[in-house]
Amino acid sequence: MPPPIIPRPGGAFRTLATAAATPNPTYQVFNRQTKRLQRSRSAQNPTASRATDYLKSEISLRLIDRVQDIQRPLPHILDLGAGACHIARLLPLGISSRLEKLTCVDMSRELLYRDAELEFNDNLPIERVVADEEAPPFAEDTFDAVVSSLSMHWINDLPYTLSRINRILKPDAPFVAAMLGGDTLFELRTSLQLVELERRGGVSPRVSPLADVRDVGGLMQRAGFKLLTIDVDDVVVEFPDVFALMADLNAMGEGNAVLAREAGPIGRDMLMAAEGVYRELHGLEEGRLPATFRIIYMIGWKEGENQPKPLPRGTGEISMKDILEGRRKE
């Protein structure tokens, strides 16, 4: 029998562990420091950065739609991973007039303050807080609602962050979020994989691993959220070529921040090759390239008194089977 393999001290195991700065170093997939720098860099060119707000704006609007369905007043809302406070900019009067404070949190100061001089800031009581959204630094029972738009896909330890969010919510308060998941950018992922296989004989992580719809329900439940609603939406954006897609992703601050990625940007040989494969595999008739963003929306409520609860198992009196089969119990 061969001897058991023992990891050598000082090998790859140690280098992974040293990058951990968060309280729970179990899952380190993304380099948060890199992500902060990418966001800050993107904000240094406000014109280019604002030009690529289209995705965030669209998703934020859909998210606000879901918040608007909540009838009760929400005086203090937290926007976690706010970017340049997109949600604040887009909030309709119906919500904003009843708002006492909107707290925007992002780990990049530059991005958070990018639009601080714009007009919408005067109409709303906005508070900007620079902090890592992986561990929102607020006291228990602080917020009437927490929202998050297209930011949570960069969080390393989702279970931890979600339970943290649950704690800072007031009892019976909602958490409404949209995050990128599942097959997001599958066109780019498949093209780059094929190209790397052909050019270099192996693949490296170019597109983040993302949470699946099926995982999200379990995660939310584990974090203590009740009355879950989860749904999925695909947004397809068309680009003239691979370079435009990559340039836009960079300008959004959404470049690759996977820890195991190769250092440095993707090479030009790879890019021109990817252009060919992307076009052949996914290209549309008019020569445009589609990029799919799969958005997972989730709504969960912190447990509270007088909250409607599901009935205990076995108390149902109507059989779903009978209804679905068109039979009725006499």
Place this chain on the structure above:
Amino acid sequence: MATPSRPTRPIQKFASAVAKCPSEVSAYGRCVVADYNNVHKDKCLEEFLRLRECVRGGAKKKG
């Protein structure tokens, strides 16, 4: 979209150089995708070298 009025960044120069070689781009793409469950290193080396030559030639002519 994100494209500023003047293509000043090097990546945009590069993108327009690639755009001038549509037949080489699609020849390489077709070759890789043709049997994509069986891609191996340098499967399409010939097509790639032709593409790279075209792109480099175009970039030089312009610069």
